[in-house]
Amino acid sequence: MRRIGFWAAVAATIIAGGTAGTALADGDPAAGQVVFKKCAVCHSIDAGVNKVGPSLHGIIGRKSATAPGYDYSAAMKGANKEWTAKELDTYLTDPRAVVPGTKMVFVGLKDQKDRDNVIAYLATLK
Numbered sequence: 001m002r003r004i005g006f007w008a009a010v011a012a013t014i015i016a017g018g019t020a021g022t023a024l025a026d027g028d029p030a031a032g033q034v035v036f037k038k039c040a041v042c043h044s045i046d047a048g049v050n051k052v053g054p055s056l057h058g059i060i061g062r063k064s065a066t067a068p069g070y071d072y073s074a075a076m077k078g079a080n081k082e083w084t085a086k087e088l089d090t091y092l093t094d095p096r097a098v099v100p101g102t103k104m105v106f107v108g109l110k111d112q113k114d115r116d117n118v119i120a121y122l123a124t125l126k
C-alpha cells in the first residue's frame, strides 16, 4: 500500500507540473527585465512614481486604476479588473482591445514568451 501511495504521489506531482502552464510558472524574470524596457518609457517600477503611465510597483494582485495620484482614463477606471498574472497576460496581448478607450498607447506584446517573462519580472516588484 505504501508503495502505491508513493507512486500515486509521484504521478500527481507530474500531472500537476505538466498542467501548471501558468504565465508565472513559465516566465523568466531576468529576460522579463529586458522586455520591460518597452514599458519603461512610460512606467516606473518605483512605488508612487507615475510617468506617462502609472507606477507598476506591486502590480500583480493590484486592483486596476488604483495607483495613488495617477489620473486614469475613464476606460481604465471602469475596467474593474484585478491584475492577476492571467489578467495581465490577456491585457498585454492587446491593451486597446481589452480596455477599449484606454490611454495606454501600446500595441501589446504578441509573443507569449515575452508576456510570460515580463509578468514574471513584474511579480518581483513587491
Ligand code: HEC
Pocket (backbone or CB within 6 Å): 035, 036, 038, 039, 040, 041, 042, 043, 052, 053, 054, 056, 059, 063, 064, 065, 066, 067, 071, 072, 073, 074, 075, 076, 077, 083, 088, 092, 101, 102, 103, 104, 105, 106, 109, 118
Ligand atoms: C506609450 C506609453 C506606455 C507604454 C509603452 C506602456 N504603457 Fe502601460 N499604461 C500606459 C498608460 C498611459 C496607462 C494608463 C491607462 C489608462 O488610464 O487608460 C497604462 C496602464 C497600464 C496598466 C494598468 C495599471 C493600473 O494601475 O491599473 C498596466 C498593468 C500596464 N500599463 C502595463 C504595461 C506593461 C507591462 C507595458 C510593457 C509591456 C506597458 N504597460 C507599456 C502607458 C504605457
